[in-house]
Amino acid sequence: MGEPLPVSVVALDPVLEAGTESTLAVCPDLSVAAPGEQPRVVVMTVDRFARTELDMLRATRDTAARPAVVLVASELAPGEALHALAAGARALLRRREADPPRLARAVLAAARGDCTLPPDLLERLLEQSAAPGRDASGTPAGWAAAGLSDRERSVLRMVADGHETSEIAQCLAYSQRTVTTVVHDITQRFRLRNRAHAVAYALRAGLL
Template sequence: MIRVLLADDEMMIRAGVAAILGADEDIEVVGQAADGREAVELVLGVRPDVALLDIRMPRLDGLAAAAEIRKVAPETAVVMLTTFGEDEYIARALGEGASGFLLKSGDPRELIAGVRAVADGAAFLSPKVAHRVIAQLSGERLSRGAAAREQVAGLTDREREVLALVGSGLSNADIAGRLFVVEGTVKAYVSAILNRLGAKNRVQAAIVAYEAGLVGG
């Protein structure tokens, strides 16, 4: 069972998202918060697998809440859920260690897919957000590619192989199947890769993989 905490200052939004998630037999909403501070406190109390956070909330906004959650409960994956798709929000959310970014205007199936993906250790961006991120990276790739290749050069051949698969959006289970190893081995590789790259999560590692040319785009 995937345990999810939902934070949004609009009660109707919380009710709607909770209803969508509750329709999936493998997902359980274990807590709801009306602001970012309450979300952080609830995460510490219920230790959910995934925290779905709206960006604009009182007391503590979703981006600040995401940063705190990643510090105090790193085992909880953070997904930003918002009506805002501006690049500044996307960049800040990923910079704070969010594993996913979903738009409220998206297909409800994206919500389910996103929660399942990040709970399984992968990253998930709604198609509209992914398009904007890739477009931005394409414009900066030449200038940032050299630095990324230097980072990747410090990895072993196997670590680069795992990083390329992470950059392709595969979960730990998928990578294990692809490489014919146990999932625990993949987790150890991913942890080592994140440490060596100085990346907060798989999304940031995937960006390095893209910029270094390990993933086509």
């Protein structure tokens, strides 16, 4: 058996952080990284996954070591799972499922570059990605779960195709101000830097 894999824990709640470290401590293939030690994997433990947690995930991924991230949350809706994956999470677990064996498997898989999700959540994501149908409001199902409207999807598709604001406005019969507002709303909602980041985010999440 080789050296245990160094893992760090990040959490907004110190109780959650301590509990996750205790779980990792009983996994012989893993060790909690010492101060100053570069972790290969970070376990991020949260109650819910909202904007603050999304920013924390991105900040964790943006460090020099670029560690893989395993996200453990109390609950994860399909749209939240898409945002987490697009931001760089390698594995998603619900807290009630994160016992030592499952957490260890997810961490080791993340270190290898593999992505793991709860089977039922993966099935729901695949259904939404493949579903051609629309919800009660007429919005494509997968986009609704990701928090994007049909109008936002149309604009983002044209941005991805390289069209300028004036071309998008003319094609979709919107004013240029409306197109600019739609792109701005998308970038602000998901904490994206610019148009290119918005397109990359949507592509990584499987939304385009």
